[in-house]
Amino acid sequence: MDHRTKPAAEGRADTPGAPCPRTGDRTARRPRRPGRARRLRRTLLAALITAAVVVPVSAAARPEIPAPAPAVLAPLTASTLDQAYEANRADAAKAARMAADHGDRTRAAADRALAAPSRRLLLFDGRGTGRAVEVLGDLAHADRVAVLVPGSDTTLETYGRFRAGALALHDRLGPRGAVLAWLGYETPGTVSTTVLTPDRAEEAAPLLRAFLREVRGVVGRSAHLSLLCHSYGTVVCGRAAPGLDVSDIAVLGSPGTGAPSASALGTSARVWAARGSADWVAHVPHTSVGLFGTTVGFGTDPVSPSFGARVFRAGAAGHSDYFAPGSESLANLTRIVLGDTSEVTRA
Template sequence: MREGSLRRAVRARRLRRALLAATVMAAVVVPVSAAARPRIPAPAPAVLAPPTASNLGGIYEANRADAAEAARMAAAHGDRTRAAADRAMAAPSRRFLSFDGRGTGRAVEVFGDLAHADRVAVLVPGSDTTLETYGRFRAGALALRDRLGPRGAVLAWLGYETPGTVSTTVLTPDRAEEAAPRLRAFVRGLRGVVGRSAHISLLCHSYGTVVCGRAAPGLDVSDIVVVGSPGTGASSAAALRTSARVWAARGSADWIAYVPHASAGLFGTTVGFGSDPVSPSFGARVFRAGAAGHSGYFAPGSESLANLTRIVLGDTSEVTRA
């Protein structure tokens, strides 16, 4: 019996290595058309004071002005898609803690009354999230905000240049290592708005879970939640070196289950992100995500969104565990 178990374990390791190699080769040989896209001009972001509960209005106004100018510049450049995205962000109802229209773009949008919230969720997106595709990320933030009630606020943190889904960068931690210091600094600054008593939850999706894994040590948050994760880069929840509760979920229709949860050194970098966060050996609090596909964790009415809401509100005994 032991010999049979050993043979199965060896075969499983070989399969993971083969899948990892195939994934690497696919990313290397498939051309990435976006790489040839010309850079879109936009103004440099406004230099603003650190956010506080009293100066949010001025920050929102300055970032809307930046978005309007970015829209004008993108239109003059002939990029109608980016111009439309920037123009939408300049609408009077939008509230951004930061906006940068250069390159693929960065933005941090606020949903809810941030100055008076005692439960705050920071959403960290995965690959292929840019200003042009921001609408789908925003929709998830709005769906969560709608469930939180008056005590909750949501921040959609597009604070880094996300990798393309079909690219070599999505297989390595390089973008995550660049993003992690930005996320740490953002959470520190957020405390200047919401105060020490507010509970902050970090909700991380797909490649965003790698970002959160890199940023986790010492991060001042109550919960770190990873959904649709290819791995965090850590071997276990304990290896994240955080005092936060670590949660993980994967929907039954999520293709990420077929991505090898392994890592290997290749060409001077690390390829892959290691242990599966929903495996028992990882040690996270695994919760049910129903039939969510890879982009469905924040879908209105879903089991996944219901559990994410419970975690943010601190109703952890009500979370349906897997």
């Protein structure tokens, strides 16, 4: 029988195991339809949501740690920096004593470290998972300033590893540079539903925008201000980006910014993106779907050509390695902060 007149029941191409009506080759199939790919992505995201719900999170049952309310300070200017540093160190010392009396030695040690005389804190809040904003360098006289925004599971207890990256960058910038470690929001837990949605980023974005306005008031109009965002922090920066008065925004190990493209971020800043070859975030579905009454996922992969960012090399960096001393990613981030953008090694 001529294949053009073969009954549909014998040769339907969308029937599993059916021969191709043109070649008879059972291994030839039509390309997977976009609708099917979307359903697969939704299924995977649903599985992630389910896992986040059913996997126990020990922090959820953790008793609230007592701490003083943050100090009420004068507006931030170059002349009020020392006052802010002193007040926040005092709050950290008080929080350390309260945590120790509460029996939480880990939090007490973290608070005590932040209360050291050498620390320069623009914000300290020991309540809940905690918030802290620290200055590394001479902010009042710096003309190259980087603000680092962390991702999930960054708390007062884990602040030290976040600060280590900020220190590594500051060491490379030299005396003209300052680094601000901005733990200014409640980060989501890696194993939680919040890490899959933009809710925490929506809450954090206005706080970051207000902070950057204060920083600009301290450093002046001529300072080169860069925003360096990691992991879930890139979602925060994506929400905060429209109209920001910064020269550069770099997203590192990003699950997506929530925007379909760099131009959709609504910023005049140069937008950079990097992902190390050992970063597991490459395997996260870069999509955004409505699921269970919320938005799950963060959209386009920032290192993809369709996003339109300036993609730079990060070497073999894993998800937590972008600020590792001696790394290619740190070298490129240093060039971005210093304004030496022509020297950045592009991917």
